[in-house]
Structure formats: C-alpha cells, structure tokens
Amino acid sequence: MKILLVYPKYPDTFWSFRHALKFISKKAVNPPLGLMTISSLLPEKWQKKLVDLNIENLRKKDILWADYVFISSMNVQQKSAYEVMNKCKSLNKKIVCGGPFFTEEPEKFSMVDHLVLNEAELTLPRFLEGLENGKPKHKYQSTEFADLKETPLPDYSLPKISKYNTLNLQLTRGCPFNCDFCDITELFGRKARIKTTQQILNELEGIYQTGWRKNVFLWMIILLETKKS
Numbered sequence: 001m002k003i004l005l006v007y008p009k010y011p012d013t014f015w016s017f018r019h020a021l022k023f024i025s026k027k028a029v030n031p032p033l034g035l036m037t038i039s040s041l042l043p044e045k046w047q048k049k050l051v052d053l054n055i056e057n058l059r060k061k062d063i064l065w066a067d068y069v070f071i072s073s074m075n076v077q078q079k080s081a082y083e084v085m086n087k088c089k090s091l092n093k094k095i096v097c098g099g100p101f102f103t104e105e106p107e108k109f110s111m112v113d114h115l116v117l118n119e120a121e122l123t124l125p126r127f128l129e130g131l132e133n134g135k136p137k138h139k140y141q142s143t144e145f146a147d148l149k150e151t152p153l154p155d156y157s158l159p160k161i162s163k164y165n166t167l168n169l170q171l172t173r174g175c176p177f178n179c180d181f182c183d184i185t186e187l188f189g190r191k192a193r194i195k196t197t198q199q200i201l202n203e204l205e206g207i208y209q210t211g212w213r214k215n216v217f218l219w220m221i222i223l224l225e226t227k228k229s
C-alpha cells in the first residue's frame with residue numbers, strides 16, 4: 001500500500017514566521033509531528049511519502065502514486081486543506097482526514113472518504129481493521145483519550161529536515177486550565193497525560209540519529225503543585 005501524507009499550507013500568521021524564515025534560509029518552523037506519528041502507526045511495510053505544502057508543492061504525480069492520501073490540518077490551514085481535498089477528489093483519489101480541523105466539525109466533510117478523528121492511537125487501528133476486512137467506515141471517533149505510553153516514536157525518516165528551523169517533541173497532551181481562546185481541552189481532555197522518561201529519551205535519540213544538531217522544541221503543559229498554607 002502506498003500512502004501520501006499531506007500537510008496543508010499555513011496562511012501568513014505570526015507563527016508561520018514566513019518572512020523571518022527567509023533570513024535563515026529555512027522554509028518552515030517545524031515538520032508535522034502528527035503525520036510523522038501517523039506514519040509510525042501504519043504498517044511498516046507500507047510505502048509512505050510526506051508532502052508538507054509549507055516547504056514544497058503538491059504534484060499531480062505524487063497524488064497518482066498513492067493508494068490513499070492522508071491529510072492532517074488545523075483550522076488555520078483550512079483554505080489549503082480544501083484545495084488539497086478538491087485536487088485529490090478531481091483525480092479520483094481516496095482521502096483519509098484527521099487532526100484538529102476535522103475532529104472539531106466532522107459533519108462538514110461528507111466529501112472525505114474516511115474521517116479518522118480524535119487521537120489516531122485509538123482510531124487508526126480501527127480504520128486499518130476495516131480496510132483489512134474490505135469494509136472501512138466513513139467515520140471513526142473516540143470519546144476516550146489515548147494512553148501516551150502507546151504512542152510510537154515519530155517517523156523521523158519522513159520529513160526533509162534541512163528545510164526546517166526546529167525539530168519537535170511532544171511531552172504531554174491535555175490541559176487542566178480553561179483559557180477561552182484555546183480548544184486543547186476539547187480535543188485532548190482536561191487531564192494532562194505525559195510520556196514516560198524512556199519515551200522522551202528515545203525521541204531525543206531518534207532526533208539525534210537523524211544527524212540533527214540544532215534546535216529542539218519541547219512542548220508540554222507544566223503542572224505546578226500549589227501548596228495550601
């Protein structure tokens with residue numbers, strides 16, 4: 001099976017750093033860790049290719065090469081996400097979508113062949129089972145949250161790392177706070193879940209083994225215990 005993983009383009013926002021990145025000859029800040037995780041959750045013998053539209057164009061021949069195109073997106077990338085979906089559909093290619101944009105309003109996406117929502121550690125195996133039985137469903141969802149101990153090492157062989165400023169490592173998911181501008185609690189729950197020390201060391205080692213010697217961005221919710229006096 002051949003899988004094309006596509007990450008849509010960001011618009012010009014503060015966090016895209018599009019104009020600043022030119023000064024350091026980089027194309028984007030980070031590679032898409034969600035799709036690198038998806039790649040590791042797919043069967044090892046399947047062929048996988050990543051196209052991150054923030055660093056390169058999506059070619060017709062890449063779409064035609066694939067059996068399925070997997071798309072990940074945040075809401076902020078939706079213009080580009082729709083363009084990718086339309087391009088794939090016009091070439092009669094099956095698409096599988098997941099990540100925050102699709103998880104929050106799945107009813108918008110009847111044109112998507114398979115919506116594999118929430119955390120892929122829980123929903124992707126069910127989709128793969130459906131594929132194997134020849135009857136994959138339109139939508140896979142979960143009301144549970146994943147045990148981060150089950151999260152595999154991201155596939156560091158996938159991105160063209162020299163095009164990025166920083167490689168990234170996710171330590172926690174979920175958040176106990178209630179900030180009104182943020183939907184992390186909707187997507188990942190109110191309890192912060194953390195990876196094991198060994199997982200974190202393995203991820204740092206994975207990054208080191210790629211030959212990367214520059215910035216590493218760790219993202220986590222820091223939980224401070226407040227003592228009552």
Ligand code: B12
Nearest residue numbers: 013015016033034072074075098099100116119120183184
């Ligand atoms: C790191 C991070 C960033 C980084 C890097 C983003 C990147 N390219 O990787 C930076 C700092 C650049 C960033 C910027 C922004 N971010 Co941000 N970011 C995050 C953060 C903290 C982690 C994302 C991550 O890599 N997670 C690790 C991977 C493994 O998880 P994941 O991508 O969610 O993937 C899992 C599932 O979603 C699913 N999945 C994902 N994709 C797919 C695809 C398929 C096919 C399938 C089956 C499953 C699947 O499976 C994966 C494994 O479980 C999240 C919050 C969080 N805790 O998740 C916010 C978050 C993704 N960001 C968010 C936002 C809003 C932004 C900004 C718009 C903020 C702003 N106002 O400017 C900008 C937009 C970027 C831009 N350039 O314009 C929102 C998105 C909300 C939404 N509904 O779209 C989040 C959820 C935080 C929040 N709630 O506020 N961000």
